[in-house]
Amino acid sequence: MAPTPLTLALSKGRIFEETLPLLAAAGVGVPENPESSRKLILPTDSAELRIIIVRASDVPTYVQYGAADFGIAGKDVLHEHMAQHPGGLYQPIDLNIARCRLCVAAPEGFDYQAAVHQGSRLRIATKYVRAAREHFAAKGVHVDIIKLYGSMELAPLVGLADAIVDLVSSGGTLRANRLVEVEEIRQISSRLIVNQAALKMKGEHLQPFLDAFARASAAMA
Ligand SMILES: Nc1ncnc2c1ncn2[C@@H]1O[C@H](COP(=O)(O)OP(=O)(O)OP(=O)(O)O)[C@@H](O)[C@H]1O
Numbered sequence: 001m002a003p004t005p006l007t008l009a010l011s012k013g014r015i016f017e018e019t020l021p022l023l024a025a026a027g028v029g030v031p032e033n034p035e036s037s038r039k040l041i042l043p044t045d046s047a048e049l050r051i052i053i054v055r056a057s058d059v060p061t062y063v064q065y066g067a068a069d070f071g072i073a074g075k076d077v078l079h080e081h082m083a084q085h086p087g088g089l090y091q092p093i094d095l096n097i098a099r100c101r102l103c104v105a106a107p108e109g110f111d112y113q114a115a116v117h118q119g120s121r122l123r124i125a126t127k128y129v130r131a132a133r134e135h136f137a138a139k140g141v142h143v144d145i146i147k148l149y150g151s152m153e154l155a156p157l158v159g160l161a162d163a164i165v166d167l168v169s170s171g172g173t174l175r176a177n178r179l180v181e182v183e184e185i186r187q188i189s190s191r192l193i194v195n196q197a198a199l200k201m202k203g204e205h206l207q208p209f210l211d212a213f214a215r216a217s218a219a220m221a
């Protein structure tokens with residue numbers, strides 16, 4: 001009987017694309033692309049591995065509950081997830097893919113430093129509630145956090161917020177919306193995450209993948 005394949009949870013888009021070279025280094029090809037296929041379970045050309053396609057922010061949940069043995073998620077997503085669901089996830093490798101930075105950004109004309117100095121109460125729109133709360137608490141700045149699920153850059157343009165906490169890479173989205181980065185909170189990249197029980201029970205099967213990913217990401221760094 002064929003062994004049950006390991007399950008790797010990925011989000012489509014940049015994480016899927018940037019994981020393909022790591023999978024290739026482990027000798028695994030993925031014949032179908034999630035952008036064109038509607039399949040949520042993608043076979044690979046290895047009987048030992050299948051891929052499930054989930055929302056980026058759902059990857060830790062699938063891995064934590066053991067529905068996936070391992071997955072790849074941004075540090076932004078992991079930081080938010082771990083606040084509510086600590087434990088159960090082993091994070092062995094920073095893969096250095098999907099690199100960007102978490103920033104505070106505000107409209108071009110908004111004097112952010114003055115507002116902070118004056119002790120104004122700021123309205124901050126973000127998907128990253130925990131990171132934003134921690135950042136402003138550490139600075140002693142009073143904020144009202146408005147939780148959004150995307151397109152944060154819009155919020156200050158239509159009066160929903162004074163500033164945003166969002167990811168920035170090229171800066172193109174900020175420029176297109178006449179926002180400027182006013183503070184960097186932290187650098188972001190994606191980590192491999194592994195279900196702790198799977199590591200104990202299936203370590204023999206998982207370890208070659210972990211080793212290949214670690215070697216490939218170090219070589220690409
Ligand atoms: N512009 C960017 N450049 C590089 N990496 C990025 C960028 N934006 C996001 N990332 C990283 O890639 C990960 C996946 O981003 P992606 O845009 O695919 O999902 P999302 O739309 O943020 O998540 P969800 O679908 O759950 O709302 C993010 O968690 C982050 O770590």
Ligand SMILES: O=P(O)(O)OC[C@H]1O[C@H](OP(=O)(O)OP(=O)(O)O)[C@H](O)[C@@H]1O
Binds near residue numbers: 150168172174
């Ligand atoms: O500095 P830039 O290179 O312009 O990248 C920044 C943008 O990238 C991310 O959005 P993404 O492209 O993933 O869109 P989505 O998360 O709204 O789907 C992030 O939320 C920013 O909007």
